Amino acid sequence: MKSSSLIAIGGLLSLAFCFQPVVAADTSPENWANWRGPNVNGTSLSAKPPTNWSEEENIRWKVPVPGSGSSSPIIWGEKLFLLTAVPVAGEEKPAEATPEQPPQPAAAPRRGPGGRGGRGGGGFGRGEAPTTPVDFTVVCLNKTTGEKIWSKVATQQVPHEAGHGTNTFASSSVVTDGNLLIAFFGSRGIFCYDLDGNLLWERDLGKQQTRNAFGEGSTPALYQDTVIVPWDHEGDSFVLALDAKTGKDLWKKDRDEVTGWATPVVTQYNGQTQVILNGTTRVRSYDLKSGELLWECGGQATNPIPTPIIYNDMAICMTGYRGYAIYAIKLSAQGDVTKSDDAIVWSRNDVGPYIASATLYNDKLYVTKDRNGIVYCLDAKTGETIYGPQRLPEASTLYSSLVAADGKVYVSDRDGTTIVLDAGPEFKVLATNQIDEGIDASLAFSGDQLFLRGAKHLYCIEQKYAK
Numbered sequence: 001m002k003s004s005s006l007i008a009i010g011g012l013l014s015l016a017f018c019f020q021p022v023v024a025a026d027t028s029p030e031n032w033a034n035w036r037g038p039n040v041n042g043t044s045l046s047a048k049p050p051t052n053w054s055e056e057e058n059i060r061w062k063v064p065v066p067g068s069g070s071s072s073p074i075i076w077g078e079k080l081f082l083l084t085a086v087p088v089a090g091e092e093k094p095a096e097a098t099p100e101q102p103p104q105p106a107a108a109p110r111r112g113p114g115g116r117g118g119r120g121g122g123g124f125g126r127g128e129a130p131t132t133p134v135d136f137t138v139v140c141l142n143k144t145t146g147e148k149i150w151s152k153v154a155t156q157q158v159p160h161e162a163g164h165g166t167n168t169f170a171s172s173s174v175v176t177d178g179n180l181l182i183a184f185f186g187s188r189g190i191f192c193y194d195l196d197g198n199l200l201w202e203r204d205l206g207k208q209q210t211r212n213a214f215g216e217g218s219t220p221a222l223y224q225d226t227v228i229v230p231w232d233h234e235g236d237s238f239v240l241a242l243d244a245k246t247g248k249d250l251w252k253k254d255r256d257e258v259t260g261w262a263t264p265v266v267t268q269y270n271g272q273t274q275v276i277l278n279g280t281t282r283v284r285s286y287d288l289k290s291g292e293l294l295w296e297c298g299g300q301a302t303n304p305i306p307t308p309i310i311y312n313d314m315a316i317c318m319t320g321y322r323g324y325a326i327y328a329i330k331l332s333a334q335g336d337v338t339k340s341d342d343a344i345v346w347s348r349n350d351v352g353p354y355i356a357s358a359t360l361y362n363d364k365l366y367v368t369k370d371r372n373g374i375v376y377c378l379d380a381k382t383g384e385t386i387y388g389p390q391r392l393p394e395a396s397t398l399y400s401s402l403v404a405a406d407g408k409v410y411v412s413d414r415d416g417t418t419i420v421l422d423a424g425p426e427f428k429v430l431a432t433n434q435i436d437e438g439i440d441a442s443l444a445f446s447g448d449q450l451f452l453r454g455a456k457h458l459y460c461i462e463q464k465y466a467k
Helices: none
Strands: 006-011 013-015 020-022 058-066 075-076 078-087 136-144 146-156 179-183 192-194 199-203 221-223 226-231 237-243 251-255 263-271 273-275 281-287 293-297 309-313 314-319 325-330 346-347 359-361 364-367 374-379 385-391 404-406 406-414 417-422 430-435 442-447 449-451 458-464
Touching: 013 325, 013 374, 075 442, 136 314, 136 385, 146 192, 146 199, 192 226, 192 281, 221 263, 226 273, 281 314, 404 442
Parallel strands: none
Antiparallel strands: 006 013, 020 263, 058 458, 075 078, 078 136, 136 146, 179 192, 192 199, 221 226, 226 237, 237 251, 263 273, 273 281, 281 293, 309 314, 314 325, 325 346, 359 364, 364 374, 374 385, 404 406, 406 417, 417 430, 442 449, 449 458
C-alpha cells in the first residue's frame, strides 16, 4: 500500500513511491519481527494460517510458559521469542521505593487498561507493591517443535508498583532486525541480545510512576541503527532514541504527557523518516535523525494504547477510552494541525479501540469499539463505514490486537475465544475457536502456522494436527 509523489533526481522530477511503514529488514516473508507483524499493522500478505482449531484440533504443539506475561511472540527464521516474568519462589524482599507521585487533578477516577473479563482475570489494581523478587526473562523457542533453545534472566528485581489486576510485569514485546533482539522491561531496564542470547548492552532508564500504579506496557520500535523508547508516565515523560549497537543516547525529547501505553511506529515520507507516537494530549511525529517535532494533532481520548497505522500518505491514530477518536493525518503535516481541515483527511468520534490495535487489510480498517466484542469495518481512504457496529459472537473483553492474513481477520478475547472473520465488505463469521485459557497477547503468523500465547501456554496452530 504505497502511494506516489514527485521527487527530484538529477534535477529532474520523477514519479516514485516515497512512503511506507518501516520495519526490520525482513529477508523472509515468514518472519514476524515485531508484535504488529511485517507491515506494522497486524497483517501478513503471505501467511496462510488455519481457520479452525480447539484444544483437540490443529494443535501442532503446546508448551507451558513459566511465570506470566502478555508479551506477544515474534519470529525470525526458526526462532520464536517472547518475554515473561517469573516470581522467585521462597524469597521475600522489601518492596522498592516508589517515586513520589505528583499531585493529581481532582476528577472522576480513571481506570487504566483492564476491567473485569475472562479467564485472564480482572480487577482495578493489585494493592500493595510486591515483595517477591521476579526474574524478568527472555525466552527463545524453536518455532517448529516448541523446544527451548535458550532462556536468559535479564534482571531479578522486586517491582516497585503492583500493576493493574489484568496487567503483567512482561507486557512489552521484543523486536528484532535479525541481528539484534531488543527486550524492554520498562522500569527494570532495556536489554539488547544477539539471537543466540548473548547480552550486548543494557540500560537502566529509571522508574516509571504509572497512574494508580497500573503498571507499564509500551514496546520500543527498532529501525536500522535506532531504538525508539516511549516513556510516558506521571513523572517527567519523554521519548528517547538509542544507538541500537551500543545503547547510547542519540536524542531525547520531553513530552507533555501522562501515563500511556502506546508503541511508536516508524515510517518514511518524502525522504524523511518519521517516528509517530500517540498520547493523551496529542499525537506527535518526530524526525528519526534529530528528534525534531515535525507535526502534532490533538483530539485523542484518555489512556492511549493502540498503535498508529500507516496507510498511503496518512497516519491513522486512534483511542477508545472515555471517548472515541480516530484521526487520519497526512504525513506531510507541519506544526500543530489539530484544527486543520487540510492535514486531517478524515476523523470519527463514534468508534475507537481502547486496548486492541486495529488491522488494515485490502484498504479496509478493521477496528473494535472500546474493549468490547464489537467490530467495525471502515474504508481506510475515507473513514466511511463499510459495516458495523457488529457484535462478535461469544466474544468478551478484548485485549489482543487484531491480525489478518489470507483473506481472514482474527479477533481474540480474554476468555480464550478467537473469532475468524471474512476480510471482505460484509460481516461474515468463518469460525469461532476456543482454547482453555484467556488470550491477552496478540497472535503471530509464519507460513501456515499461527502462534498464540495464552495465560499459561504457547500454542502453535497448524492445519491437520490433532491429538
